Amino acid sequence: MPTGVALRDVREQLFDAAERILLRDGPNALTSRAVTAEAGCAKGVLHRHFADFDAFLAELVTDRIRRVEAQAAALREDAGTATVAENLTLALLELFGSVAVAVVSLVIARDGLRARLRLAGSTGIPVLSEATSMIAAYLTAEREMGRIAVDADVDALALTLIGSGHLLFAGREDDPPDAAAVQWIVTTAIADVVQRRLL
Structure with missing residues (x-):
């Protein structure tokens, strides 16, 4: 996964990716790896902006x-x-x-x-x-x-x-x-x- 992809609003892109997964595959498919893959960014991007995956979900x-x-x-x-x-x-x-x-x-x-x-x-x-x-x-x-x-x-x-x-x-x-x-x-x-x- 490329790490140099510029993200305009990282949080919003991650939230939008999570919503697409929720709508398409349901809550059980929602993982940090799935979200970052859907958003087209490295997994570490999510953890740079949120303490952990539960913190990300709570913010969502x-x-x-x-x-x-x-x-x-x-x-x-x-x-x-x-x-x-x-x-x-x-x-x-x-x-x-x-x-x-x-x-x-x-x-x-x-x-x-x-x-x-x-x-x-x-x-x-x-x-x-x-x-x-x-x-x-x-x-x-x-x-x-x-x-x-x-x-x-x-x-x-x-x-x-x-x-x-x-x-x-x-x-x-x-x-x-x-x-x-x-x-x-x-x-x-x-x-x-x-x-x-x-x-």
């Missing part, structure tokens, strides 16, 4: 959590636009159409990674926990605008939507559900709290 998950947090900020800004169902459908398609499902599989498959993430303050299942908070914050904003019922339990709705979305997408990397299937879940979950004309 943390980076993906930051992406969910960025998506959450954008979704909150969408409150009051389009319809509640449209905004939620697009948010779930973006979330689960990305590498989120594969990252969740990775966290579940590696005890050491889960332990390291918990020590860093992560609770629940990383990525899914942040996604649930994202949906709850959005629904709270919509409730404050009067577009969903004042007594709507936004936390329960968020759990329902994230859990249903994860189940819908899990194990279907080659044949992901279409927007209509996601919208059906969303409209069913929120039917009792959103005025019909705002769905």
Whole structure:
């Protein structure tokens, strides 16, 4: 393996390589050798930037959590636009159409990674926990605008939507559900709290 290959953003290239392996081959195929081979760099490159492979994986998950947090900020800004169902459908398609499902599989498959993430303050299942908070914050904003019922339990709705979305997408990397299937879940979950004309 050549060692003189110039890497623009080494961390991001290694993260992208890890995501490709996760999506293509699953969490059990993810090794430091596989990641560096996929990224086209020497194995030592990973260890120059991360203390060990578990540290790399923890940073990968943390980076993906930051992406969910960025998506959450954008979704909150969408409150009051389009319809509640449209905004939620697009948010779930973006979330689960990305590498989120594969990252969740990775966290579940590696005890050491889960332990390291918990020590860093992560609770629940990383990525899914942040996604649930994202949906709850959005629904709270919509409730404050009067577009969903004042007594709507936004936390329960968020759990329902994230859990249903994860189940819908899990194990279907080659044949992901279409927007209509996601919208059906969303409209069913929120039917009792959103005025019909705002769905």
